[in-house]
Amino acid sequence: MSELILEAVNLEYSYPDGTSALRKVNLQVQKGERLAILGSNGAGKSTLFMHFNGIYRPNSGFIKYQGQDISYKKQDLIELRKKVGIVFQDPDSQLFSASVWQDISFGPLNLGLSEEVVIERVKQAMLDTETTDLEDKPTHLLSYGQKKRVSIAGVLAMEPEVIIFDEPTAGMDPRHSHEFMQILEKLSLEGKTIILSTHDVDLAYSWSDRLAIMYRGEIIAHGLPGELLTRPEIVKRADLTIPWLIETHTELVKKGWLPSSAPLPKTKTDLFQNIPAKSGQQSA
Numbered sequence: 001m002s003e004l005i006l007e008a009v010n011l012e013y014s015y016p017d018g019t020s021a022l023r024k025v026n027l028q029v030q031k032g033e034r035l036a037i038l039g040s041n042g043a044g045k046s047t048l049f050m051h052f053n054g055i056y057r058p059n060s061g062f063i064k065y066q067g068q069d070i071s072y073k074k075q076d077l078i079e080l081r082k083k084v085g086i087v088f089q090d091p092d093s094q095l096f097s098a099s100v101w102q103d104i105s106f107g108p109l110n111l112g113l114s115e116e117v118v119i120e121r122v123k124q125a126m127l128d129t130e131t132t133d134l135e136d137k138p139t140h141l142l143s144y145g146q147k148k149r150v151s152i153a154g155v156l157a158m159e160p161e162v163i164i165f166d167e168p169t170a171g172m173d174p175r176h177s178h179e180f181m182q183i184l185e186k187l188s189l190e191g192k193t194i195i196l197s198t199h200d201v202d203l204a205y206s207w208s209d210r211l212a213i214m215y216r217g218e219i220i221a222h223g224l225p226g227e228l229l230t231r232p233e234i235v236k237r238a239d240l241t242i243p244w245l246i247e248t249h250t251e252l253v254k255k256g257w258l259p260s261s262a263p264l265p266k267t268k269t270d271l272f273q274n275i276p277a278k279s280g281q282q283s284a
């Protein structure tokens with residue numbers, strides 16, 4: 001049975017300059033799910049995320065964690081941030097210690113864990129993010145993609161219940177993006193709740209259990225990725241594009257290569273498996 005872990009209720013937020021960034025945003029996050037927030041530049045994804053662990057306070061509406069409205073008292077926010085971790089879009093907002101090791105260990109040290117546990121967690125987070133070789137490097141000398149991976153390691157080492165990644169793969173090379181998806185896989189298997197924002201429709205489609213599409217401060221659609229991203233009117237309205245897997249599948253159905261009953265492929269492997277062998281040839 002699904003269990004609600006995090007919720008935004010009628011969230012409204014305007015920046016001090018008057019920009020209305022969130023308009024009546026309602027979103028429910030189930031424990032253990034993979035939720036992608038898809039939206040073009042300026043849609044409000046980062047602003048929404050800043051509300052999830054109390055960095056921003058809404059003008060109206062509220063955030064609930066495990067059924068309770070979150071409290072904005074300093075001590076309560078510290079407690080909340082142990083459970084809801086955010087990897088910021090801009091790694092420079094996250095990294096502030098002199099060296100990579102110091103940065104990743106900062107969070108776990110503040111949890112009051114023993115030195116051995118801190119060392120163990122930092123080493124594991126470094127292995128997962130392939131940052132072990134960067135251990136002694138000053139954070140300000142890292143490349144952008146390396147900074148991204150170190151900031152991810154810092155949040156992983158805290159072992160929060162809900163992990164929010166704001167544009168995690170932006171600036172990562174293909175191999176490290178792939179490795180990052182493996183980290184997400186591992187976290188999901190551990191039962192973590194993962195929220196990820198992206199403008200990458202292919203990533204959102206293949207990875208998520210559920211999708212919310214934002215446009216100009218509103219959630220204009222939410223539901224199953226295969227149901228939302230096959231609807232051109234939604235995709236167009238949100239300034240997005242149809243994922244290549246869905247486009248290819250649709251084209252193959254149109255040309256008669258696939259029966260219209262063929263299931264939508266979630267991955268490249270699914271798509272290739274759906275395509276029948278040429279007549280006269282045995283399929284492997």
Ligand SMILES: Nc1ncnc2c1ncn2[C@@H]1O[C@H](COP(=O)(O)OP(=O)(O)OP(=O)(O)O)[C@@H](O)[C@H]1O
Nearest residue numbers: 015017019021039040041042043044045046047048
């Ligand atoms: N500090 C700020 N002051 C004023 N307006 C802001 C500020 N930060 C963001 N905004 C505005 O709020 C809106 C939502 O921005 P936000 O950064 O949440 O979008 P986003 O979906 O994360 O975009 P991106 O994909 O580019 O990261 C935009 O119109 C943006 O210009």
Ligand SMILES: [Mg+2]
Nearest residue numbers: 045046089166
């Ligand atoms: Mg953003």
